[in-house]
Amino acid sequence: MPRLLRQFAVLGEPVESESGEWALRYDEDGRAVIAxxxxxxxxxxxxxxSLRLELDGVFAVYDGPAVVWRGDAPVRSYSALHVTDEGDGVLLDDGLPVYSLRTGPIEAVSLGDRAPVAEIIGNRILKSANGKRTVVRQDEHAGLVHKRRFTGGGMITVVQPDEARTLQQPDTWLTWRFLDSDGSGAWELVLVDAAGEVRWIHGRGRFDPTGAHPADPTADHRAADDANFVAWLESGLDIEAYCVTVIHDVDPDEALRRFGATDAEISTATWPELLRRARYEEADWHQVVAAFALGPHTLLVEDNGWEGSNRPDLSRGTFAVSSYCSINADSVFLVSRDGDTLATFQENCPGDAEGSDIDVLTKALAEMGIDDPRAFDEDDENFLEDLELLCRVAEVRPTIADVTAPARVAILPR
Structure with missing residues (x-):
């Protein structure tokens, strides 16, 4: 028999409690009951x-296609209904009990950000200081549900029941540690002993403190070819989605101020150090930006950003070129002077450029072998190398050495 009735499911066979003594089922008249x-x-x-779990009021009873009754459980988020051995129906939010049909709302009890695994059960949860990470466990037979929340969404991973039981060791605590595992670090769910040593890492199992550390990725970066137009981004910064902006004749601090940073928010760091800091601070909905000096000019690089391609004002009193490409290959290219948009186009289609002086693209496109931008756009086999276009229009050639050196950086709230 099933142990849960999940959201949007229709009650069919009985949903039983752990002992099987209680169940959510239909009575002889066809009414859903907990009995x-x-x-x-x-x-x-x-x-x-027919009983169905829905968003509006949670409970809905259907007679054919028509709703004949709705419940009124005041919950904002839930994933399933569980029947207890006390005859209660409890709504769960990914394992966390949030509402009892008999007594009403269930308040979570935070154990802080460190607790023995055995104590994490029911409404007793592990919770990070900033509230962005939690671990819950429905009961002693269930796994550990690790939830990470960030603006616009979140992520859920599960420690399976068998593995969760092995973590119930004397003098150990479940917590989080910021570990340098991929060059920039990340918050990891870990088990630590009384000495504070990590004994287990979620997703990796038992921790071997003598294990080899990954090689320094900058070694390969520096061996990459500095002569092409993309090595500085692909090898030097190791990013695929990007927004990069070149601003002429301003220094890095001034470029960041134009971006919205105050002097107090500007510091010095390498690109990996900046990303590590952003992960440590869990700055998931912030502008993470580095400003690299290119002679008298500045190269602004946004981590998972897009703002530069929508900011012709960055060019006030000077000249700027920006290119944005998302992980889904959405793109925007912008050329501006003194706050005026000279040329802009999307989806790597220069033939669709608009602005007060689209001829600003002509020379650079011709150097790339594109004499007729509209004809270029119409050929599906063509692909615009936007970073090469940016370099040619801005008349700069960033190198790996430029972007692996310390930069002026800022993390700004959006």
Whole structure:
């Protein structure tokens, strides 16, 4: 028998409690009830019909296609209904009990950001200081549900029940550590001992403190070819989605100020150090930007950003070129002077350029063998090398050495 009725599911066969003594089922009249084997009923739907869990009021009873009754459980988020051995129906949010049909809302009890695994159960949860990370466990037979929240979404991973039970060791605590595992670091769910040593890492199993550390990725970066137009981004910065902007005749600090940074928010770091700091601070909805000096000019690089391609004002009193490409290959190219948009186009289609002086692209495109931009756009086999275009229009040639040197950096709230 199933142990849960999940959101948007229709009740079919009974959903039983752990002991099997209680179940959510239909009675002889076809009404959904929570009942004991001896016939005692602790909850009943308001009408006869098929019970379905929904968003609006949670409970809905259907007679054919028509809704004949809705419940009124005041919950904002839930994923399933669980029947307890006390005859209660409890709504769970990914394992965390949030509402009892008998007593109402269930408040979570935070154990802080460090606790023995055995203590994480029911409404007793592990919670990071900033509230962005939690670990919950429905009961002693369930796994550990690790939830990470960030603006616009979140991520859920699960420590399976068998592995969770092996973590219930004396004098150990489940917590988070910021580990340097990929060159920039990340918050990891770990088990530590009384000395604070990491004994287990979620997703990697038992931790071997004598294991080899990954090689310094900059060694390969520096061996890459500095002569092409993309090595500085692909090898020097090791990013695929990007927004990069060249601003003429301003220094890095001034470029960051134009971006919105105050002097107090500007510091010095390498690109990996900046990303590590952003992960440590869990700056998931912030502008993470580095400003690299290119002689008298500045190269602005945004981590998972897009703002430069929408900011002709960055060019006030000077000249700027920006190119944006998302992980989904959405793109914007912008050329501006003194706050005026000279040329801009999207989806790598220079033939669709608009602005007050689209001829600013002509010389650079011709150098790339594109004499007729519209004809270029119409040929599906063509692909515009936007970074080469940026370098040619801005008349700069960034190198790997430029972007692996310390930069002026800032992390700004959006």
């Amino acid at each position: 004991h084997r001896n016939g005692e009923i602790t909850w009943a739907a308001g009408e006869v019909g």
